[in-house]
């Protein structure tokens with residue numbers, strides 16, 4: 001995998017210094033994200049890996065501008081991010097989009113698939129394009145994720161499988177072409193075969209559009225497969241970061257070593273006595 005990975009020398013797309021999120025006050029206080037520094041470059045696939053409760057989702061929400069930052073600064077495309085007010089937020093969301101664990105939760109169940117894709121074309125300023133052109137764009141986006149638009153037209157999301165639905169989410173991103181895609185556990189609810197397909201589609205998306213992809217996962221194996229860089233998160237802090245090879249093949253932090261050791265190895269006898 002390593003030789004296929006792109007050499008990342010591009011400019012900074014999203015960076016942060018001392019980024020912190022504290023929920024509650026006094027005795028009820030939770031420091032969910034604790035003074036993290038990061039730099040994600042254009043065209044890079046970067047994974048944030050940690051166990052449940054380590055702060056990944058909270059950091060994702062701050063990156064997406066869905067919750068405020070308690071302390072620290074986030075820079076977008078080299079400038080301090082200013083998302084005060086709905087208009088500025090809406091502008092920022094043209095540059096950063098997300099796909100989540102449960103693709104069905106992101107959709108209005110009464111919305112046909114055509115409408116989901118047409119909305120993306122509209123968001124990109126294509127509302128007045130002739131319908132034939134829109135069909136061409138939707139067909140291309142579906143083809144990108146190995147779906148057939150003519151088979152999806154007039155269908156509702158619940159008529160698709162989880163894997164097909166997640167592919168449709170990627171087709172949406174293909175149409176929207178944000179600078180950054182935040183993928184929060186996008187493969188955790190689908191079978192192993194569809195999982196590999198989704199990961200390969202994310203790699204293709206980066207290769208063809210130079211999108212920065214932030215991949216959030218608890219699975220260090222998936223992170224190694226897909227990433228150029230990895231940040232390991234424990235109790236709200238980054239305990240280790242670096243290239244995927246350096247972090248996985250030569251881990252320094254005890255926590256990283258434990259995550260690697262916890263990956264089940266199929267050729268070894270499993271010890272279930274401690275379960």
Ligand SMILES: Nc1ncnc2c1ncn2[C@@H]1O[C@H](COP(=O)(O)OP(=O)(O)OP(=O)(O)O)[C@@H](O)[C@H]1O
Pocket residue numbers: 023024030031032050051052053054055056057058059218
């Ligand atoms: N809205 C909130 N109010 C109070 N505490 C919160 C809130 N959201 C998250 N937390 C706390 O912040 C910490 C980090 O949670 P977070 O959901 O970011 O972790 P995570 O790594 O994404 O976990 P998971 O993989 O289970 O989603 C946890 O202790 C959690 O209980």
